[in-house]
Amino acid sequence: MDVLLRDRQGARPRVLREPARGERPRPQEHGCHSRAHHRRRPARGRGVSDLYVAAGGGGDPLGTLIAARTVTAVPERALIATYAWERPEVDPTHGPLGEEHFTGLVRDAGGAAAFTPDTRARRPAGSTLPALARDLPARLLLLDPSRGLQALAGQIGAVAAATGGRIRIVDIGGDILTHGDEPGLCSPFGDALTLAACHLTGLPTTVHVAGPGLDGEIDERSLLGRLAGCHPLTPGAAAVSAAGRALAWHPSEASALWAAAVLGARGTVRAVSHTLELTESSPGLYPLPLAEAIGHNPVARALLDERPATLQEAADLSHRLTGIHGLAPEHARAPRQDRPAGGIAFLDRDTAVKALHEAAGGAGHVTLRFAARALGLDWTDIPALRRLLGCDTPLLPLP
Template sequence: MSDLYVAAGGGGDPLGTLIAARTLTAAPEAALIATYAWERPEVDPTHGPLGEEHFTGLVRDAGGAPAFSPATRARRPAGSTLPALARDLPARLLLLDPSRGLQALAGQIGAAAAASGGRIRIVDIGGDILTHGDEPGLCSPFGDALTLAACHLTGLPTTVHVAGPGLDGEIDERSLLGRLAGRHPHIPGPAAVSAAGRALAWHPSEASALWAAAVLGARGSVRTVNHALELTEASPGLYPLPLAEAIGHNPVARALLERPPPPSRRRPTSPTGSPASTGWRPSTPGRPGRTGRRAQSPSSTGTRPSRPSTRPPTAPATSPSGSPPAPSACTGRTSRTCAGSSAATPRCSRCPEPRPGPAAPPCGRARPPDVIRRTYAPGHSVRSIPNSTLS
């Protein structure tokens, strides 16, 4: 019997969650980790978290929950790193499916926790689970808030653990340490990191990789895809706090518990439902996940949006004076082609589809669309990972 660990934000959080599990549990048995299949756009070009219907080869584990095996595959066009993580991590990975609503998700987590020992440990890498909703760098609050609300509804003993404050680039370290004041952190050892070493060698996670580097002694400035971060003496810490205190910080989780969204028959673009159902509207659209990802803005219909068009781009529009309009800043990752630039120029996957009328602003970043790049640790060069390794 072991505790149920919940990787709060999906994406690369299972790697950091395994390091946390090896730190908090003396037994070397395979940790039981529940996670969303909610990936960055280079891995999954579709929008929102994947559910059971988007995979083949799932097996059943604790409480009848769907679990990943090395033979699991995502149905195209969806993509997921979780089958490969099931192969390379000494852990049992359960799929959290939020498409049926908050109550159903709570039931899924509660059944898995009851079957495994009756205690839940939520792990968040970076600390955006403690958001107040007004931080300028905030970009992925939905999955974390949904996790807090669902675990509260289970009624089971739950502890929240924040690993590597500020390493996801969303909330600065000083603010998070203020919110964690009085909490004495656990410090993982090299053995905990080595348990995830095989997966860290290829996975595009930045926050989990930076936490692992900090645990191994790395300090100093690091540049990730979208941020410049500092690894400090506080970076290796794993800070525990009660579930109620974490919910007290998070206004999205509180809104979900006050007015939980109704179950949906269709897969939502965001697990928190429409902005009207939560009482909170994001200031910046994007996609959920860790550093370099933005939370996808939910639609009012709950339907799954179409994939970006691959039609040739339209010519850039001109102003009344005849000069091209000034491009606005684009901070996204590159793929396909930006309207308003040449057909050979890769563009941000979040730029609007080409369409008649004013052209979309050209992307300020150009990178080959067939690789994923990330910084693993200070002093290391940016590495390229073929997309074929992620399917």
């Protein structure tokens, strides 16, 4: 698992802010009960590109890039559409950001808004997506659900039709296959909205579940049951390396856990809100047809049945079915320690390692987000914490 995660000359990452349809039908891809998915898709003609949709926003573009490098036989600059929907420590506002929340967006395929390293989020919003546009070999497009389900479907359909490929939804962890009643479920709305919108495009779509159970919302055993008959691909180290610069600083846990599993990490891991096991199933990338995924997800089915006109109505529907309102502010589920006097510059390695051992409860690894919180640090301290602890892998091993 020695894949170097390079940060940019030790630079401290920051939340970037602003300163004071058409398509000729393609053959349907095989589903869970075909072994075709053991083989990667061959390279296709110039100008044809699949559209990868990072189902849940946040750090999902990192895992989506790893998935794209796994599905595609020849490396290419993946086209990834994502919500600007992040955790409160990154974005103190709540709910997904739209075009009006950014400056410096540019137009890409199908008229979609795309991020560049010069894009900025308008205060008080924050976003890691401009920095991901800098550090990921991908074109990152903004999915803006603010005008409702039909408009979101229009955005996705326009991009996919313009690029001539199929749609590939990537979900890290597998909560996209929720039945709505799992005890650990906390964020079903965005995934359900993605499923419903992609269905409404009428374009060929495959769902890829990466690292079942790694987001801590549905246990691995339940998900593997729902994925029975699906034959997973396993990414290689090169796919993880493609995301290495971003993994070095991004606070994503699910994508980092999947990357670590791909590189061989196994055993107990402590994350911010849960403890989990990395197993031999953790590295898998499981493809299934869109209809199968919707068949599992009651919120997606209800969205398609009721066709709510606004995002708020769609979120209310999700709340009615699951008890979880997709647009409500996220509340911290784990305590945060006081920041050390003087910050990380005055923290020594032995003190940090001892504190992390005590906080980890016997786990052999911790996520870097967990480590930062346990030490009273901010997520933007992750690169400095890596240097202090000599860590260049997706997770921090505890000796």
